Amino acid sequence: MIVFPNCKINLGLHILRKRSDGFHDLETIFYPIPVTDALEVISSQELHFESSGISVPGKLADNLCLRAYQLLRHDYPTLPSVSIHLHKHIPIGAGLGGGSSDAAFMLQLLNTKYQLNLTASALIAYAAQLGSDCPFFISNEPCFATGRGEIMEPLQLDLSAYSFLLVHPGIHVNTGWAFQQLSPQVPARSLKEVIELPVAEWKAVLSNDFEKPVFGQHPVLGTIKERMYENGAIYAAMSGSGSAVYGIFPKNKIADIFWDASYRVFTIR
Template identity: 35%
Template sequence: MAEIKIESFAKINLCLDVLKRREDGYHEIKTVMQQIDLKDIITLKDNEDKVIIETNHPQVPTDSTNLVYKAWKLLSNRYNIDKGVYIKIDKNIPVAAGLAGGSSNAAAVLKGLNELWSLNISQKELMELAAQIGADVPFCIMGGTALAEGIGEKLTKLSSFSDKLILLAKPSISVSTAYVYKNLELNKIDFRPNTNDIIRYIEENNLESLATNMGNVLETVTIKEYPIIKEIKDKMIQYGALGSLMSGSGPTVFGIFKNEDDAIKCKAELSKHIDTVHVVKTL
């Protein structure tokens, strides 16, 4: 029986601006997305008659609500493939954390089934299909560094920003993305990140300027609700981070470090109070 293993990488947002609320209820955003080397491993095997999803994480659904199921359904319907699949998800990316773990898993299944079923779908077409599953899924197909616009599905590949040292910390709270966007008051945002500047700093490989000019307008909602997010940001700066930001709608916070010793010391300090802390690198 053929078996395929695929790496499924997390992402952070180096900046995130929300431009407006659309009539359909979605929000227009402008964000720079960056893949990091924190990853899940997805194993796929042929299974004749049904979809079986297994995982090592109790909070990950194993039914049709999981995005990996939606990825299977999308491809099997589109290409008239009448068979199931066995999907095993070895989770390392925190769940509901603003790191696109579920979206990344769905992207990995699209890529894996493309190979397992010998469909020969181009990356461009795979990304177009991925947009039907969720706004972050096309980026997880593309990877690297990208500007995302629209609801996140309009992607522009950017210069590589790989091998940068990142400390991630996820407090043990759950944040609803829908709640954050619903409570975002666009007319009361004092600071908006300058996305064009962030892109220029990436092109110049100017780590210090990028780190000190990052911004995420969703922090205006999430920090009010969960002050621990600001406490983590402050702690990272105190321990030598060049800059610190909440990723996506949270609650994960990341810091950009130049010095690995500083990142390791900060990890040790944060780990006293927070279960999920990782030193990672950008891809």
């Protein structure tokens, strides 16, 4: 069975306060984007994982697909061993939620393939154990997210009338460092209110708190954002804590922009 985990972008991101558990309360808008990995699972005599495409860093035991499998196997001991193949296409460490998406799609794939009959709410509860962004990919619909990102409220937000340009220059932003640069505060206007404004007004009011420190450390990211505006973007921003930058353009009117050959560039028309 094969599924295609997609990525997301953040439309605005505010860090509101630091919590007693060491995490931060935030508010953001998650919006799904059809740039995908490919994830295949087949029954096997023993548990096996392999990947292709972009190299997946870290220890095998920490891989989110394997952790998703082990999480379900703990509660469903009859779940058979599987062979997992992940073709990684979504840039890693880019603020696009690719790893979280892989984990969430793994949970859904196992639920469907092996008829575990888990409800959406049960899958969300499992996903929350794997990462703050993971629950979003169970519903995979635009939403207003609070808490650590796991408390979600669906939004009637449709940007299909626009085209998207997504650029990742290969820079890795340390999320822990990025949080340390911020002074959390509650904004005057909630993103839930701001997002209701016309897209043409977002440039002045829709912001990502991480941009100032991250652009200061990596000026090329600010340059990418400005080049998008110079070439017709209605709105442009960094996703999450970076380092992917996206632009929203009029439908099918993305200019031919020359980017460094090392950049990964995605056009969603």
